[in-house]
Amino acid sequence: MFFYEKYSTQGIGFQGDKNDVCAAHTFFTGGNFLCYHKNGIFMIFTGNSRKGSVMTAPNPVAFHIFGIDIRWYGILIATGFILAIIISYYRAPKHGIASEHVLDLAIWMIPISIIGARAYYVLFSWDLYRDNPISAFDIRAGGLAIHGGLIAGILTAYFVCRHYKIRMIEMMDTVFPTVALAQAIGRWGNFFNSEAHGGPTNLPWGIIVDGQKVHPTFLYESIWCFLLFLFLIWLDKRRKFPGQISCCYGMLYSFERGLVEQLRTDSLMIGPFKQAQVLSFFVFVFCLIAYIVLNDREKQKSKQIK
Numbered sequence: 001m002f003f004y005e006k007y008s009t010q011g012i013g014f015q016g017d018k019n020d021v022c023a024a025h026t027f028f029t030g031g032n033f034l035c036y037h038k039n040g041i042f043m044i045f046t047g048n049s050r051k052g053s054v055m056t057a058p059n060p061v062a063f064h065i066f067g068i069d070i071r072w073y074g075i076l077i078a079t080g081f082i083l084a085i086i087i088s089y090y091r092a093p094k095h096g097i098a099s100e101h102v103l104d105l106a107i108w109m110i111p112i113s114i115i116g117a118r119a120y121y122v123l124f125s126w127d128l129y130r131d132n133p134i135s136a137f138d139i140r141a142g143g144l145a146i147h148g149g150l151i152a153g154i155l156t157a158y159f160v161c162r163h164y165k166i167r168m169i170e171m172m173d174t175v176f177p178t179v180a181l182a183q184a185i186g187r188w189g190n191f192f193n194s195e196a197h198g199g200p201t202n203l204p205w206g207i208i209v210d211g212q213k214v215h216p217t218f219l220y221e222s223i224w225c226f227l228l229f230l231f232l233i234w235l236d237k238r239r240k241f242p243g244q245i246s247c248c249y250g251m252l253y254s255f256e257r258g259l260v261e262q263l264r265t266d267s268l269m270i271g272p273f274k275q276a277q278v279l280s281f282f283v284f285v286f287c288l289i290a291y292i293v294l295n296d297r298e299k300q301k302s303k304q305i306k
Contacts, residue, residue: 024101053283056208060192071140078184081110094236105160106164113137113153120148124268124275142193145268146183147279153179163236173245177232180249184225190218198263216261225257241298243290250287255281 061069072078090098121143122129122136129136150243157175161168190196197207198215206213228249235246258280261267 002291016264033064054261057191057194060194069140071189072192073142074140076189076192077144077182080185081106083185084182087181088175090238091174091178095174097136097166097170100165101160101164101171101285102174104164105175106155107219109153109156112156113149114144116152116224117144117146117149118174120151121145121268123148124270142195143189147276150179167242169243169246172235173239173242176246176249177229177236178231180253181229183253184222186227187218187225193217196264196266198260199265214265218262219233220260221256224260225253228252228256241294243294247287247291247294250283251291254287258284 058072060071061075062072062075063070081295085102089099089102092102118136118139124145125143154172156172158168160166161171187196194209196218197209198217200212201215202213203215205216205219207216207219208214231252232245232249235248239245258277261274261276261280264274267276269275270278
């Protein structure tokens with residue numbers, strides 16, 4: 001049911017069948033709320049009406065090229081990738097890495113990460129593609145799992161760093177802050193696709209999906225990842241040991257994802273458990289242990305030098 005509750009401080013609204021009401025137009029005249037239904041029916045509600053801030057997803061298609069839909073989902077993900085590459089390119093020398101090697105990594109990592117993200121999603125959502133397997137290759141409408149992309153990206157980085165004889169831990173400290181930025185931008189693609197949202201809510205910042213006000217979990221993660229990007233950039237200037245940035249990214253992103261995943265209604269599952277929460281738990285524990293070990297190792301080195 002579509003509900004215009006957001007427009008009236010009196011709690012007065014208009015309810016009806018979604019297919020009918022979605023075509024309605026609304027106007028605000030002084031203290032009145034006027035709804036014009038597609039069938040020509042006018043409904044006027046009195047009271048101190050005010051337009052709320054509830055968001056609804058705009059058209060997921062940005063424009064067309066030769067009859068092909070170019071969707072905001074792809075544009076936002078591409079924008080995140082580009083900014084991550086540019087920032088990492090200029091950050092690389094600080095970590096003893098030639099900037100050109102960031103491009104070498106990007107050439108391989110971007111396509112492999114996308115393949116990994118899609119394969120991970122399809123693997124845990126096979127029931128959606130069982131009857132039409134070819135649809136598993138259509139990623140324009142969404143269906144990319146960040147954990148799959150991260151796993152594929154880290155494996156790619158390992159082989160690229162090995163080939164160019166680069167310390168992988170330095171490359172990870174270079175790249176991970178910008179990965180958080182790319183996630184912050186890419187999450188808005190979920191908004192345009194009306195996906196990756198939470199359950200019903202009455203909070204003022206809820207969004208309308210299928211006629212229902214729900215948690216904008218994409219927004220929660222976008223804000224968190226942007227703040228995480230800023231924090232990691234700040235921390236990198238004060239880094240105490242190689243790997244500190246990577247470990248902090250792993251812990252802080254996993255912490256947030258575990259919490260936000262609880263709100264989502266479209267989670268990939270491992271039996272009765274949400275796979276993102278299970279994986280986030282193990283990643284958090286692994287990164288915490290790695291942080292302690294690497295920090296202790298750096299302290300031991302400092303003592304030996306003294």
